[in-house]
Amino acid sequence: MKNLNITNIIWKEGKYFVALCLNVEVSSFGRTKKEAGENLKEALKLYFEDMKVSSLRTVQSPEVIKQNFQYA
Numbered sequence: 001m002k003n004l005n006i007t008n009i010i011w012k013e014g015k016y017f018v019a020l021c022l023n024v025e026v027s028s029f030g031r032t033k034k035e036a037g038e039n040l041k042e043a044l045k046l047y048f049e050d051m052k053v054s055s056l057r058t059v060q061s062p063e064v065i066k067q068n069f070q071y072a
Contacts, residue, residue: 007059
């Protein structure tokens with residue numbers, strides 16, 4: 001079993017919490033922050049089950065930046 005240092009974020013969207021891994025394109029959700037985090041953990045276990053870890057992106061000091069933009 002290997003240990004990985006990954007960066008995840010969780011936010012509320014409607015009545016659910018969304019959990020997203022910033023190192024790989026894996027996300028999940030739940031009714032609580034804890035449930036969303038646990039669901040993401042399970043999704044990551046499945047994702048890394050047959051994958052080589054060399055494709056793991058390094059994320060350093062992520063920031064939340066709010067932007068206002070217009071679109072058609």
